[in-house]
Amino acid sequence: MSWNRIALTLFIAFSFSTVVGYAKEFMKISEDELIIRGILYDEYKAYENSYQVYKRLYDVTGAEIYLFKEATSALMSRTHILESITRLKTWDEKNPNRLEVRRLLIPLYLTIRQVKNATIEAEYLLEQSKEPMDLDLASNSFLYAGNFKRALELLSRVYETLPREELLLRMTEIMDEFTGERRKAIQLLETHRRMNIVSHDVYIKLLTLYQKEKNIDGILETYKALYIQDNDEQYLTKVIDAYVYKRDIDGAIAFLEKYPSRDDILYDLYKANRYFSKALLLVDKLYAKDKNSKWIAEKGVLLFENSEDKNDKKMIEDVISHFEKAIELGNDDSIYLNYYGYTLIDKEVNVKKGISVIENALIQQPDNMYYLDSLAWGYYKVRDCDKAYKLMKRVVDEEGLEEDEIIEHWDAIKQCK
Incomplete structure (x- = not known):
C-alpha cells in the first residue's frame, strides 16, 4: 500500500472516531475539502458520511450534482430516504422533467415500499425516455407492483437492444414464476445459449426449467453441452x-464413442448391450492402461460370449487360460471364480476342480443363488444327486423358474434324484 493510501485510511479512521469534533468543524470546512471528503467517503462506502457532505455542499452551492449525490448516498445507506425524496421533489418543482430526478425517485420510493409512487414516477420516466437503462429501471416498479406482464414487456424491449445474460435470467425467472411462460423461457435460454458463450447460471436455469417440465431430453442435452464445454466428469455421469433413465444405451454408447474419455463406462455399456466384439477391441486397451488382472478375466468372459460355437474346444481352452492367468496374477473376484468354475463344470473340462473353484467363490458370497446353481450343477455332473437336489431346490425356492438355465438344471437334477 502506498503512503498516500495509508494516509487516506488514517484520515478516514480519524474522521470516524471524532464524530463530535467533526460536527463542530463541519460548517467551517471549505467546498474543495468537502468535495475531497465526499469522494473518499464514497470510495470507502461510508455513505452516511458522504450523505452529510453532499447535503452540506448542496445547501451551500445549490448545485444539482450535489443534490443527486446526496440522494444516491441516502439510497446506498438506506437512510434519510424521506428527506431525500422531499428535497428532490422540491427541486423538481423548479426544474421539471429532469430524467435524473425520476431515476432517483423510483429506487428511493421502492426502498420504503411506496410502490404506487414508484410506478407513477416510472410512467413519467417512460414518457420521457426509451433508453434501455430507463426501461430496465422502470420495470422494477411494475415488478414490485405485481404487474408482471408490464415488467416483462419492458425487460424484453431492453433485451432486444442489449441481449445480456443477467437480463435474460431475470426475464425467465418472471416467465417461470409469474406469467406461466416456462416453455417460452426455455426457448429464449436455448437460443441465447446457442448464440453466445454463457455462464453456468444459464445451464442451471435450463436444468431447473426442464426438471419442472419433466423433459428428460432437455436435461440430457443440457448436461451434454456442459460436458462438452467443461470436460467435467460429473456432467458425463449425468449424461x-x-x-440409462431413457433406456437408450445405444445413445450413451454413441456419445462415449464420439467423446472418448471413460473407456471403462463404454466397456460396461458394450457388455450391457451384448456388443461383445466391440468390447473385445476395448478390453486390451483397458488392460494396457492400468495392468489390472480384472481385464484378463473379462477377456475370458468375452471370448466365450462372443463365440458362435459355445462348444468349440479351442475357444474353451483360450477362455480357461485367461481365467487361470488372472488368478495367477492375484484376481480372486468371486464373479470370475464362478464363471471359470462353471465353465470347467459345464464343458466337463475338470468338474471336480470346477466344484472347488465355485466353493471358493461361495466363501465370499455364501448366499449367492447363481453360485449355488453352479455348485448344484457340479454335483449333478459327478452324480451326487442328493447334494445337487438340495442346493437346486434352494435356488428355485429363492429365484423361481424364470430363467432358462435354472429350468434346465432343475429338470435335469430332479430326474437325477
Missing part, C-alpha cells in the same frame, strides 16, 4: 444417467 449417462439420463441415457
Whole structure:
C-alpha cells in the first residue's frame, strides 16, 4: 500500500472516531475539502458520511450534482430516504422533467415500499425516455407492483437492444414464476445459449426449467453441452444417467464413442448391450492402461460370449487360460471364480476342480443363488444327486423358474434324484 493510501485510511479512521469534533468543524470546512471528503467517503462506502457532505455542499452551492449525490448516498445507506425524496421533489418543482430526478425517485420510493409512487414516477420516466437503462429501471416498479406482464414487456424491449445474460435470467425467472411462460423461457435460454458463450447460471436455469417440465431430453442435452464445454466428469455421469433413465444405451454408447474419455463406462455399456466384439477391441486397451488382472478375466468372459460355437474346444481352452492367468496374477473376484468354475463344470473340462473353484467363490458370497446353481450343477455332473437336489431346490425356492438355465438344471437334477 502506498503512503498516500495509508494516509487516506488514517484520515478516514480519524474522521470516524471524532464524530463530535467533526460536527463542530463541519460548517467551517471549505467546498474543495468537502468535495475531497465526499469522494473518499464514497470510495470507502461510508455513505452516511458522504450523505452529510453532499447535503452540506448542496445547501451551500445549490448545485444539482450535489443534490443527486446526496440522494444516491441516502439510497446506498438506506437512510434519510424521506428527506431525500422531499428535497428532490422540491427541486423538481423548479426544474421539471429532469430524467435524473425520476431515476432517483423510483429506487428511493421502492426502498420504503411506496410502490404506487414508484410506478407513477416510472410512467413519467417512460414518457420521457426509451433508453434501455430507463426501461430496465422502470420495470422494477411494475415488478414490485405485481404487474408482471408490464415488467416483462419492458425487460424484453431492453433485451432486444442489449441481449445480456443477467437480463435474460431475470426475464425467465418472471416467465417461470409469474406469467406461466416456462416453455417460452426455455426457448429464449436455448437460443441465447446457442448464440453466445454463457455462464453456468444459464445451464442451471435450463436444468431447473426442464426438471419442472419433466423433459428428460432437455436435461440430457443440457448436461451434454456442459460436458462438452467443461470436460467435467460429473456432467458425463449425468449424461449417462439420463441415457440409462431413457433406456437408450445405444445413445450413451454413441456419445462415449464420439467423446472418448471413460473407456471403462463404454466397456460396461458394450457388455450391457451384448456388443461383445466391440468390447473385445476395448478390453486390451483397458488392460494396457492400468495392468489390472480384472481385464484378463473379462477377456475370458468375452471370448466365450462372443463365440458362435459355445462348444468349440479351442475357444474353451483360450477362455480357461485367461481365467487361470488372472488368478495367477492375484484376481480372486468371486464373479470370475464362478464363471471359470462353471465353465470347467459345464464343458466337463475338470468338474471336480470346477466344484472347488465355485466353493471358493461361495466363501465370499455364501448366499449367492447363481453360485449355488453352479455348485448344484457340479454335483449333478459327478452324480451326487442328493447334494445337487438340495442346493437346486434352494435356488428355485429363492429365484423361481424364470430363467432358462435354472429350468434346465432343475429338470435335469430332479430326474437325477
